[in-house]
Amino acid sequence: MKQSKLLIQTLRETPRDADVVSQQLMIRAGMIQKAAAGIYSYLPLAYRSIRKFEEIVREELGRDGCQELLMPSVLPAELWQESGRWTFYGDELLRFCDRKAKAEIAERRARGETPDERSFYNFCLGPTHEEVITDIVRKNVRSYKQLPMNLFQIQTKFRDERRPRFGLMRGREFTMKDGYSFHVDDADADREYWAMFNAYKRIFGRLGVKFRPVEADSGAIGGSFTHEFHVLAGSGEDAILSCDGCEYTSNSEKTEAPQLPVGSCGDRFELKRDHFCTPGVVGQVEQAAGMIDTEHPQGMALAQTSKFYLFQVSTAIAETHPAPGVEGTYSDVHYVGVVLRGDHEVNPVKVKNLLGANALDMVEINEAEAFTGAKSGFMGPIPGEGTRFANVRASVAILVDQSLKGAVNLTCGANRTDYHHFGLDPERDLKGCIFADLRMAQEGDTCPRCGKGRYQAFRGIEVGQVFKLGTKYSKSMGCTFLDDQGQEHPMVMGCYGIGITRTVAAAIEQNYDADGIIWPWPIAPYQVHLLSLDPGNAEVAAVADRVERELEAAGFEVLHDDREGMSPGAKFKDADLLGFPLRLMVGTKGLKDGVVELRDRRTKAVVKVKPEAAVAEVAAARDRIMQELETAGGR
RNA sequence: CGGGGCGUGGCUCAGCCUGGUAGAGCGCUCGGUUCGGGACCGAGAGGUCGGAGGUUCGAAUCCUCUCGCCCCGACCA
Numbered sequence A: 001m002k003q004s005k006l007l008i009q010t011l012r013e014t015p016r017d018a019d020v021v022s023q024q025l026m027i028r029a030g031m032i033q034k035a036a037a038g039i040y041s042y043l044p045l046a047y048r049s050i051r052k053f054e055e056i057v058r059e060e061l062g063r064d065g066c067q068e069l070l071m072p073s074v075l076p077a078e079l080w081q082e083s084g085r086w087t088f089y090g091d092e093l094l095r096f097c098d099r100k101a102k103a104e105i106a107e108r109r110a111r112g113e114t115p116d117e118r119s120f121y122n123f124c125l126g127p128t129h130e131e132v133i134t135d136i137v138r139k140n141v142r143s144y145k146q147l148p149m150n151l152f153q154i155q156t157k158f159r160d161e162r163r164p165r166f167g168l169m170r171g172r173e174f175t176m177k178d179g180y181s182f183h184v185d186d187a188d189a190d191r192e193y194w195a196m197f198n199a200y201k202r203i204f205g206r207l208g209v210k211f212r213p214v215e216a217d218s219g220a221i222g223g224s225f226t227h228e229f230h231v232l233a234g235s236g237e238d239a240i241l242s243c244d245g246c247e248y249t250s251n252s253e254k255t256e257a258p259q260l261p262v263g264s265c266g267d268r269f270e271l272k273r274d275h276f277c278t279p280g281v282v283g284q285v286e287q288a289a290g291m292i293d294t295e296h297p298q299g300m301a302l303a304q305t306s307k308f309y310l311f312q313v314s315t316a317i318a319e320t321h322p323a324p325g326v327e328g329t330y331s332d333v334h335y336v337g338v339v340l341r342g343d344h345e346v347n348p349v350k351v352k353n354l355l356g357a358n359a360l361d362m363v364e365i366n367e368a369e370a371f372t373g374a375k376s377g378f379m380g381p382i383p384g385e386g387t388r389f390a391n392v393r394a395s396v397a398i399l400v401d402q403s404l405k406g407a408v409n410l411t412c413g414a415n416r417t418d419y420h421h422f423g424l425d426p427e428r429d430l431k432g433c434i435f436a437d438l439r440m441a442q443e444g445d446t447c448p449r450c451g452k453g454r455y456q457a458f459r460g461i462e463v464g465q466v467f468k469l470g471t472k473y474s475k476s477m478g479c480t481f482l483d484d485q486g487q488e489h490p491m492v493m494g495c496y497g498i499g500i501t502r503t504v505a506a507a508i509e510q511n512y513d514a515d516g517i518i519w520p521w522p523i524a525p526y527q528v529h530l531l532s533l534d535p536g537n538a539e540v541a542a543v544a545d546r547v548e549r550e551l552e553a554a555g556f557e558v559l560h561d562d563r564e565g566m567s568p569g570a571k572f573k574d575a576d577l578l579g580f581p582l583r584l585m586v587g588t589k590g591l592k593d594g595v596v597e598l599r600d601r602r603t604k605a606v607v608k609v610k611p612e613a614a615v616a617e618v619a620a621a622r623d624r625i626m627q628e629l630e631t632a633g634g635r
Numbered sequence B: 001c002g003g004g005g006c007g008u009g010g011c012u013c014a015g016c017c018u019g020g021u022a023g024a025g026c027g028c029u030c031g032g033u034u035c036g037g038g039a040c041c042g043a044g045a046g047g048u049c050g051g052a053g054g055u056u057c058g059a060a061u062c063c064u065c066u067c068g069c070c071c072c073g074a075c076c077a
Helices: A021-028 A044-063 A077-083 A097-109 A130-140 A187-208 A284-291 A348-357 A367-371 A472-476 A498-510 A540-555 A568-578 A590-591 A611-632
Strands: A032-036 A038-043 A074-077 A123-125 A149-158 A173-183 A211-215 A226-232 A238-242 A249-251 A272-276 A305-311 A335-341 A360-364 A397-401 A410-413 A419-424 A434-436 A455-470 A481-482 A486-491 A492-499 A528-532 A556-560 A582-586 A598-599 A606-609
Touching: A021 A032, A021 A498, A032 A249, A038 A044, A044 A149, A044 A173, A044 A187, A074 A077, A077 A123, A077 A472, A097 A434, A130 A149, A130 A173, A130 A272, A130 A472, A130 A492, A173 A187, A173 A498, A187 A211, A187 A226, A187 A455, A187 A492, A211 A455, A226 A238, A226 A498, A272 A360, A272 A611, A305 A348, A305 A367, A305 A410, A335 A348, A348 A360, A348 A397, A348 A434, A410 A528, A455 A472, A455 A498, A472 A492, A481 A556, A492 A498, A528 A540, A540 A556, A540 A582, A540 A590, A556 A568, A582 A611, A590 A598, A598 A611, A606 A611
Parallel strands: A211 A249, A335 A397, A397 A434, A528 A556, A528 A582
Antiparallel strands: A032 A038, A074 A123, A149 A173, A173 A492, A211 A226, A226 A455, A238 A249, A238 A455, A272 A419, A305 A335, A305 A360, A410 A419, A455 A492, A481 A486, A582 A598, A598 A606
């Protein structure tokens, strides 16, 4: 391909509204162009990478017998109403109506009515396709003999994000591979889950990026387990903890924290109310340092302090769920107190899951201060007399992190500004409290799975997820089969997603330098960037054209920068920015010595060879690069 | 959705405070000289200053409304 004919405009300067590396580089390299917030055109170079990744996905899923189909992107409201998600999904679902509904609205207006347009919306843009696929399967599959079945599509999705950002990584429109499997029972769904898990490991392994499959929170859907696949990159939105001694890797919102040994701290004291006074000090560390008495002349160790968070369970959703720690249900419970060691952070997802709540919010600071009667920093699990907290204590669940089980002589906020109690023994002093793992695990914590390794922290970009759905959709939509006894059962489902365009962006987030992109070979738009440094020179032009033909004949993808009137330096800059793995330079200077030069984008190493040997040298470089990829991937 | 910011040629931005008939660099076109890490000279093309209304003799500039975009937060099967 001649670069002089390629649709591309590279930019020397970074566009102002590009805020992440992949977005900046893709715009500067002329790969994407924004049409609206979070909506991009994929220009030729980007689309080549996207298609290459799609092909990898197709090949690997094909190995597992998955069938590809394509569903509509405009979906009828009826299906979403059937599953219940039409109302549940929220404003990310872009809803609209067709001409028939519009005519109806117009007609009512003509009659003097003021119809609510939203109630006439009868279509949406598909953000995901559980409803459609379930509809297809229930209409076409009746017998256990047809199961299992695994169907996928690679398709444009639309989610009307509140705040689209990060270019292709969090756009509103994006390309996604979404797959759905249908099974006669749980065991078979589990088997398929692990088959897809392994397929994903192959897919991201072939991509040539560092990645990790991580255990994740299964969220409100309540599936039994789920893994996310993350491309590791410093700019990743998710924190991942990975044990250096075993396979356990998880999203930090899920990571199990180890039970810590309770330090010895002398005799057990009674609860001494308002024992420490640290006026005007707010931070945990400063407070602890100010907690001085005869027992603690240096101040209190941070691990001997406790902190207290007040959460609120949304009553609208909680309704009749049995409430641990208190009598009654969440329709009675508004507040939940969480007690942690002073040097630990609360993990809201763990709290939420423990409570079985769908939504959990921090109580707003003003409200919390009014409730407990103390300023932030001095709240605690023991209500002060006459406060609202004291009045409703019986209906406030007190959850205590397991690290404090058996702990004694702790401090806690006195619910009186500037004061802390001393001598807290949660088991003794907090009636009906529940001990559980509620904190964020941290880098360096001992892994509770193997008991030996320690957690290492990474940042990751979520690019794929495998999820066991169960019968949520098959039950609500009547997707059933007949077993060999003629009995009807709902199918057990799994779903499996890969963000295609996000993955390509994530690959760049992980692989770039100050000069531009460094493409992993398997998804590079072109593999070789052939630069004619003096295209006006007949010999250079002849050699470059010949090498281009030879490389293409040997199966390489070559972009030939044949542009005239451009200085070598400018071509080098463009080549670095576009970042194809290999750059082959043909110029008068080299040809004077009878050589062309091959440069590795990542290592910057240059090899000089005779033009006739260029193809063999490129092949050798490819083999070396692919070899390195084998060892670089995830685990 | 709350808070903040920005809309001036394809890109980056100046001009706005203090109204007077629109600029620079990059990119693009043509000619010439160059040519191994974003060369130089000369000549050009290209802008309803996001939109609407208002104030004014006169608005990119002041006022009102509106649309779009960006950032922080909340949200994220």
